[in-house]
Amino acid sequence: MHSITWKGRLGPLELQASNHTFEPSTISQLVANVLEVEEGDVVIDVGCGTGILGIIAAKLGASRVYGIDAxxxxxxxxxxxxxAHGVADKMQFFQGDLFSPLPEDVVAxxxxxxxxxxxxxLAAESGWFPSRVGGGPRGAELPMRMLREAGRRLKEGGRLLLPTGTLQDENAILDVARSVFASLKQLTDRMIPLAAPLAESKSLRELVDAGIVKLTARGSRFVWEARVWECEKPQPV
Ligand SMILES: C[S@@+](CC[C@H](N)C(=O)[O-])C[C@H]1O[C@@H](n2cnc3c(N)ncnc32)[C@H](O)[C@@H]1O
Known part of the structure; x- marks a missing residue:
């Protein structure tokens, strides 16, 4: 285990991580910034990594937080x-695939x-993911499966926060989100400079040529765009 410092919302917070743990990123910070939790809410943090986003939800007033990670x-x-951050009594973590380790009756x-x-x-080349595995060949397959499974894990009127970006097949993910949820609202949009090793990568060039990844030139550098969406499940009529 080693220690890292979360410098995003409610930070600084010291976190433990192992060699298998994803270290919170700019995207984690964007998601944390738009996270709204009401007193007593039940929250599921799928792909929880260190648990940071769930810990923030617990500190914001959630009564119960379930975290799952592979x-x-x-x-x-x-x-x-x-x-370490005084919220263990509200939180429970599971190892496994998406929502499958959760008890059947958990809805959020x-x-x-x-x-x-x-x-x-790109996950293998960037070093961002200790497992060196990303979200599928287009970076969309895992988020799309997550969205298809999320509907039945949300209460009516419940909300799902979804980060997307132009480093993945974003349109494919948004098409699935629109088919599952009643409404989709964009909460954030951020341009992020492409880190040097990836900018030179042959795989990245192939993904750009295939129209899966979309980059914008800024002077001599490239940037990609990250967004966070709020997807809402319809209320009963
Ligand atoms: C982009 S990281 C985000 C981690 C955390 N939410 C954060 O902000 O630091 C995505 C996480 O999804 C996890 N993951 C990958 N495949 C998964 C799966 N099939 N089921 C559950 N979690 C998975 C990874 O291990 C990783 O921790």
Missing amino acids: SPDVVEVATANAT DVIIGDVSGIPDN
């Missing part, structure tokens, strides 16, 4: 972080849907 030691790592007011979402070969 990382092999997520229960140990995220529970240590929840304990808010789902934080920040699962891996860059193309697998």
